[in-house]
Amino acid sequence: MTEILYRQYVGESDLPHIMALVQSELSEPYVIYTYRYFLHQWPQLAFLAIPAGSSEPIGVIVCKQSMHKHASNRGYIAMLSVNKSWRKRGVASTLVRRSVDVMRRHGVDEVVLETEYDNAPALSLYESLGFIREKRLYRFYLNGKDAFRLVLAVPPSELDRNMPHYMKRSSTNSILSYPVASDDDDEVSYR
Secondary structure, eight states, X not given: OOOEEEEEOOSGGGHHHHHHHHHHHOSSOOXXXXXXXXXXXXXXXXXXXXXTTOOSOSEEEEEEEEEETTTXXXXXXXXXXXXXXXXXXXXXXXXXXXXXXHHHHTTOSEEXXXXXXXXXXXXXXXXXXXXXXXXXXXXOSTTSOOXXXXXXXXXXXHHHHTSOGGGSOXXXXXXXXXXXXXXXXXXXXXX
């Protein structure tokens, strides 16, 4: 089996690869500005999966993390795509775990995403990683399909438990978070 290497997004040179993967595998169309919105503000939350000996990514995840309604530090998985011929090898779960790990180190309380209600493989993947179905969003996608919003509650890490009380995560103290942008537009999805 071919070894798969994982690395963070490094810059604009990765963008064509990311766009090609997402456009070939996801049903929603995105303009280049949507990709740049996420990649320029949260480059540390985008990862690519690349087979050893190749320069062509076969998987990608694009996320964001910001304060939600000034009360919780929320992560959001905007895009996850793995080339069909590379599925069932743990690529998607590794990409999700890496992104959630980075978010956890930056004090995330929860991670959310949307996926089509009938996308059984995606629902199975996310549920196997601990995500639960929060609600159904009717006619959410441009193609008219419904979606499920999934949520992963992220418990405090050992790092949080060992910190002095005045540095621990709370809704009023965002020392460990980095609220780059307001999450007031969170009802608008960038899947």
